Amino acid sequence: MTVFSRQPKAIVVGGSLGGLFAANLLSRDGWDVEVFERVPEALAGRGAGIVTHPELFEALAAAGVQVDDSIGVRVQSRLTLSQDGSVLSQREMPQMLTAWGKMYQVLRAAFHLGCYRPGGSVVSVESEPGRAVVTLDDGSTHSADLVIAADGFRSALRERLLPDVQLQYAGYIAWRGLVDEMALSESTRDALFEKFGFCLPPHEQILGYPVAGQDNSTQPGERRYNFVWYRATSEDIDLPNLLTDASGKRWSGGIPPTLIRPDVLADMEEAALTLLAPQFGEVVTKAAQPLFQPIFDLEVPRMAFDRVALLGDAAFVARPHCGMGVTKAAGDAMALVKALRAHDTVPAALEGYSAERVQVGAAIVQHARHLGAYMQAQLKDETDRQMAERYRTPEAVMRETAVSTRF
Numbered sequence: 001m002t003v004f005s006r007q008p009k010a011i012v013v014g015g016s017l018g019g020l021f022a023a024n025l026l027s028r029d030g031w032d033v034e035v036f037e038r039v040p041e042a043l044a045g046r047g048a049g050i051v052t053h054p055e056l057f058e059a060l061a062a063a064g065v066q067v068d069d070s071i072g073v074r075v076q077s078r079l080t081l082s083q084d085g086s087v088l089s090q091r092e093m094p095q096m097l098t099a100w101g102k103m104y105q106v107l108r109a110a111f112h113l114g115c116y117r118p119g120g121s122v123v124s125v126e127s128e129p130g131r132a133v134v135t136l137d138d139g140s141t142h143s144a145d146l147v148i149a150a151d152g153f154r155s156a157l158r159e160r161l162l163p164d165v166q167l168q169y170a171g172y173i174a175w176r177g178l179v180d181e182m183a184l185s186e187s188t189r190d191a192l193f194e195k196f197g198f199c200l201p202p203h204e205q206i207l208g209y210p211v212a213g214q215d216n217s218t219q220p221g222e223r224r225y226n227f228v229w230y231r232a233t234s235e236d237i238d239l240p241n242l243l244t245d246a247s248g249k250r251w252s253g254g255i256p257p258t259l260i261r262p263d264v265l266a267d268m269e270e271a272a273l274t275l276l277a278p279q280f281g282e283v284v285t286k287a288a289q290p291l292f293q294p295i296f297d298l299e300v301p302r303m304a305f306d307r308v309a310l311l312g313d314a315a316f317v318a319r320p321h322c323g324m325g326v327t328k329a330a331g332d333a334m335a336l337v338k339a340l341r342a343h344d345t346v347p348a349a350l351e352g353y354s355a356e357r358v359q360v361g362a363a364i365v366q367h368a369r370h371l372g373a374y375m376q377a378q379l380k381d382e383t384d385r386q387m388a389e390r391y392r393t394p395e396a397v398m399r400e401t402a403v404s405t406r407f
Helices: 017-028 054-062 098-108 155-159 185-193 238-242 264-276 277-285 325-342 348-370 373-377 382-389 394-400
Strands: 009-013 031-036 049-051 073-081 087-099 116-119 121-130 133-137 141-144 146-151 168-179 195-199 206-210 224-232 291-297 308-312
Touching: 009 017, 009 133, 009 141, 017 031, 017 054, 017 098, 017 325, 049 098, 049 206, 054 291, 073 206, 073 394, 087 098, 087 195, 087 224, 121 155, 133 146, 133 224, 146 155, 168 238, 168 277, 168 373, 168 394, 185 195, 185 277, 185 308, 195 277, 195 394, 206 277, 224 291, 264 277, 291 348, 308 348, 325 348, 348 373
Parallel strands: 009 031, 009 146, 031 116, 073 195, 146 308
Antiparallel strands: 049 087, 073 087, 121 133, 133 141, 168 224, 168 291, 195 206, 206 224
């Protein structure tokens, strides 16, 4: 066990879900924890749907969160709709689905033993003998025994520590959105709510499921439906066009939803009504503020740098098909605390943590690449597309997508 002559101090860079998991678990293990989140306002309104797994519930319980039915919406089955809206296939598969806002709410409320500082933008972290030093953009410095980089898939700290490791574009984007339950027609609600739904038209894939609604309500009639629609998008022509706003500015890091051009949204909605099952077409076109995300993946060779640890998407970025992003971050936090208990020094603990979680992160990235192979093949030749098609039956997609797999 790591031994200190005083209460140990940890700084978490990034106050989203991964950072909050680490902050809560360390606080409950006796650490003085300070979280720096660069965004000055509360993050609670962000994000969309999240698939849960047993490992995620284990981490929530360890973080002091009461896990009950209010945490999300239960579904009992999965179904795949044809383009005409009829049911192609279905299977029983109980699962709990939740929303980013709900997860942030419960984790933020649980973090009452430490300090959460919005508007704290970290520009550098340096390891020194016996401590790590964090510098903010206001010039102030803060020292700690341990620093956790949980600053997301475009982690500035990872870029400083591993400048040669870069995000790799997968060849497609994901349109995402939420629509209020009662904004949908009764027939669409009957078809999709209480279920995890799919539609697999040629060259496309959309999935959706119910999540908590306004004020994180999970009551019937107050929920929302979350969709994720994967579309092949060339990196050299189509993607730059989508990322350019009406003023001509290109947002290479991802365009804010409110700046997506009206013609882009109109084309997307027309495609939804033309290509997707009518039920999903309605969901997409009634979403209040759709957004899209270019799909990337990334692997790191290590997650420990003396007294600095990478965590969550700051380390491994997996395509969302396996639905493991939040669970992976929670697992990293659990493993980090376990390693700190098992080793005599922080650097030794972080090396043990890295050895374990690099293997896990790499396995998740590879699994997500397997699940996304069909979409990636759409910009390749006909042979590649035909080979990918063999593994895209409704039964295979329903069986493998967003399913708990311990790595």
